[in-house]
Amino acid sequence: MKVSKKLLTRLEGEAELKLFWQGEKIKDAYISVPNYRGFERILVGKPVMDALVINPRICGICGHAHLRATVEAIEDSLKRAGYEVTITEKARLFRDITLSLEIIQNHLRWFYLYLMPDVVKLKPSLRERFAPLKGSGWQEGVRASNYATKALATLAGQWPHSSYMVPGGVTCDPTEADINKVEALVERVVDFFEEKLAGIEIQSYMSMSGAKLIREVKGDILSFFEACFEHGLDSVGRSYGRFLTGGTIDPCVVPGTKSKRICKFHPERVYELGNYSFFSKNGRGYTWAKAARYGGVPCETGPLARQLIAKNPRVVSLYKKYGDSVLVRVFARLDEILTLSLSVLDKLRSVDLSQRSCIAPPKEVKSVSGEGIGVVEAARGTLIHKISVSRGKIKFYDVITPTVWNLGPRDDVYLGVAEKAMIGLDSELKAYTVLRSFDVCSVCTSH
Amino acid sequence: MNSEKLNLLWLHGLTCCGNTQSFLCAEEPLLSSFLRKVNLIYHPAISEEEELEVKVRAILNGDIKLDVLVLEGAVPKGESDKTYKLDGMSLSELVLKLSSLADYTVALGNCAVYGNIPALKEKNVSGLQYRFKEKGGILGKDFRSKSGMPVINISGCPAHPEWFIGVILSIASGKRILLDSYGRPKEFYAYYTHDGCMRNQYYEWKVEAESMGTKEGCLFYNFGCRGPMTKSSCNRILWNGVSSKTRSGQPCFGCTEFDFPRANLWETKYNMGIPAELPEGVSLRGYIMVSGIAKTFAPDRLKRRLIDEGE
Incomplete structure (x- = not known):
């Protein structure tokens, strides 16, 4: 049997893809993540507040989501120990706004820097716009992503690696002028979406779905759609069709699971299996990731899951026709740039700066013992942090990243979600594009 | 080319x-x-x-x-x-x-x-x-x-x-x-994070931040800020062109130094009422004298909110 192996670059970190061929078709696929740093071990014995500084360093592109998960896990541990933390509406809004901004910058950088250079190989006529470094799309994409990072840093001090969320709220105390600046920057993201990605007016874009949307959308989304139809990316990349969202970003993201219908999300049904990871020393391990399962089965998480569960009409209509193909998975991510930006603008307009930014918890964090969980949405999907604390010191820490759901290994029954999506494909390039459609972040996958 | x-x-x-x-x-x-x-x-x-x-x-x-x-x-x-x-x-x-x-x-x-x-x-x-x-x-x-x-x-x-x-x-x-x-x-690391910090007046007059989430007060005395011991241009060349940790109410965690991440990043350790670590090059005697005088003569305006409803 022919075996091909490639170290995939142009993603967050590096990942190795090993493909087993039967004739002209892929029979099996292994995604392996080589670099392991060991954050969960490093955290043991550390003062609990230090996790707010260490954990964002798990990932250079979604560290803010790790910060949010950390602060929520700590607050949950305080609550379960009988010390409920009060947070003002202002602090809650800021947390949602900066998390949304991180997701927006991620989606822009991912599309222009990581995905489209591969699509160019399928469709060379797109080269001028989408070539790495030189393409106008590459350069404009970076610039647009920095409207979001600059807006984020205006509130959170810096990006990457801010630690501005603390138990009881946030550390920043911005002025109205700061809020105006953030608003102006986010408006530029919306303009970019309108002018470059959708190529049509926002109102008209938002009123369309299904075939009409496919027919009338222009801009870079159209270029991507055309490449999909020419190369069959509207039908490949399908996995289990089971989706999961654990976190909430009001009102665009709600928790739930979906296969045939949408059900409630129960965090206690989540667990990890390690029998195909290097952690189990049984010789079968091929990656530093574990396999995340929900009630025993693999689920896809990320923008497609979020937008299906939130019943976004554009994503739902395309999903009905094209399933969980590359086309729909990528579209869901792009559409989220707009929905999240618009919700950030709404939130900015409702922030009341006279409220307090931070209310100290009723008991000092360093004297509390207990257990807590933080479930949030990161750019790539549901991120779960679990903490166990003994008198202010971390006893145990567990991080289940979105990419562990999508890019983690198989178990004895099921292939990993992205592995399954590559079975039966007839070209390596398509396999890479399918894998990329999940937005690969190897640094989170292994952490 | x-x-x-x-x-x-x-x-x-x-x-x-x-x-x-x-x-x-x-x-x-x-x-x-x-x-x-x-x-x-x-x-x-x-x-x-x-x-x-x-x-x-x-x-x-x-x-x-x-x-x-x-x-x-x-x-x-x-x-x-x-x-x-x-x-x-x-x-x-x-x-x-x-x-x-x-x-x-x-x-x-x-x-x-x-x-x-x-x-x-x-x-x-x-x-x-x-x-x-x-x-x-x-x-x-x-x-x-x-x-x-x-x-x-x-x-x-x-x-x-x-x-x-x-x-x-x-x-x-x-x-x-x-x-x-x-x-x-040296061009970037001759400076301290402290240089250009918006809270310098509070540091000079030893006015401590009482809680997190305010523009006012220095974070060195209670919240573990390492600005005076950390070489960086963070408050000279702003992050993302707009801000910095201390400008957004976070202490400096000393992330440009060899000992990052230290333990207890959010609190200042004291020995007999004096911060266990003093700004680089400052003697204990000098610190006690200067800070005692500063605290005694700190202007009242630094103890109020910077922007409030009053005149």
Whole structure:
């Protein structure tokens, strides 16, 4: 049997893809993540507040989501120990706004820097716009992503690696002028979406779905759609069709699971299996990731899951026709740039700066013992942090990243979600594009 | 045109890729200027070239002149190195070979400089020329690149894009780069995070921040701020062009120094009522005298909110 192996670059970190061929078709696929740093071990014995500084360093592109998960896990541990933390509406809004901004910058950088250079190989006529470094799309994409990072840093001090969320709220105390600046920057993201990605007016874009949307959308989304139809990316990349969202970003993201219908999300049904990871020393391990399962089965998480569960009409209509193909998975991510930006603008307009930014918890964090969980949405999907604390010191820490759901290994029954999506494909390039459609972040996958 | 550009190769070790993401946040026109003056032979996330092997072979054969080698991330040594194999070479072997050919070797971010988080529980993981405070690292304490410079250390978790691009542009135009005792360019690391901090008046008059989440008060006295002991230009060259940790109410965590991340990052330790660590170069006696007087004569305006409903 022919075996091909490639170290995939142009993603967050590096990942190795090993493909087993039967004739002209892929029979099996292994995604392996080589670099392991060991954050969960490093955290043991550390003062609990230090996790707010260490954990964002798990990932250079979604560290803010790790910060949010950390602060929520700590607050949950305080609550379960009988010390409920009060947070003002202002602090809650800021947390949602900066998390949304991180997701927006991620989606822009991912599309222009990581995905489209591969699509160019399928469709060379797109080269001028989408070539790495030189393409106008590459350069404009970076610039647009920095409207979001600059807006984020205006509130959170810096990006990457801010630690501005603390138990009881946030550390920043911005002025109205700061809020105006953030608003102006986010408006530029919306303009970019309108002018470059959708190529049509926002109102008209938002009123369309299904075939009409496919027919009338222009801009870079159209270029991507055309490449999909020419190369069959509207039908490949399908996995289990089971989706999961654990976190909430009001009102665009709600928790739930979906296969045939949408059900409630129960965090206690989540667990990890390690029998195909290097952690189990049984010789079968091929990656530093574990396999995340929900009630025993693999689920896809990320923008497609979020937008299906939130019943976004554009994503739902395309999903009905094209399933969980590359086309729909990528579209869901792009559409989220707009929905999240618009919700950030709404939130900015409702922030009341006279409220307090931070209310100290009723008991000092360093004297509390207990257990807590933080479930949030990161750019790539549901991120779960679990903490166990003994008198202010971390006893145990567990991080289940979105990419562990999508890019983690198989178990004895099921292939990993992205592995399954590559079975039966007839070209390596398509396999890479399918894998990329999940937005690969190897640094989170292994952490 | 290409021959006038600096040939730069960027490698990843054990990293979160935060320095790559930080680099992409560079303010214009710096990023454009960098891309105009640098030929990015290979970068794991953003270059067109995907085959590192091809470029490495060409450099080792002498077909490509390597001007600058940039490493982002910590490096495992010898046996413990399972990161990846490239033409049979581990990352540490690759770094040794390439750094012997490059005119300049740059360690970007605290992992590449000191080992940082990936080195905390792994004795065999280190930075290029340091492992935390200890000089040595992968390349050894006496390493000099072909230009005669030791590793240029651009520390920080992450490093600010302007510090990095500033150094590369200086190399491109052949300017002299002065380094401090940790191999960091003085231009960016002669300053303290404290310099340019918006809370300096509160520090001077010893007015402490009572709680988090306010513009007012110094974070050095209660919240562990390491601004006066940390070399960085964070409050001189703002992050993302707009802010910094202390400007957004976070203490400085000292992420440009070898001992990042220390324990108890959010609190100030005291010995008999005096901060256990004083600003660099300040004597205990001097601190007690100055702070006692400052506290006694602190103006009332610093004890009120900066912006309120009053006149």
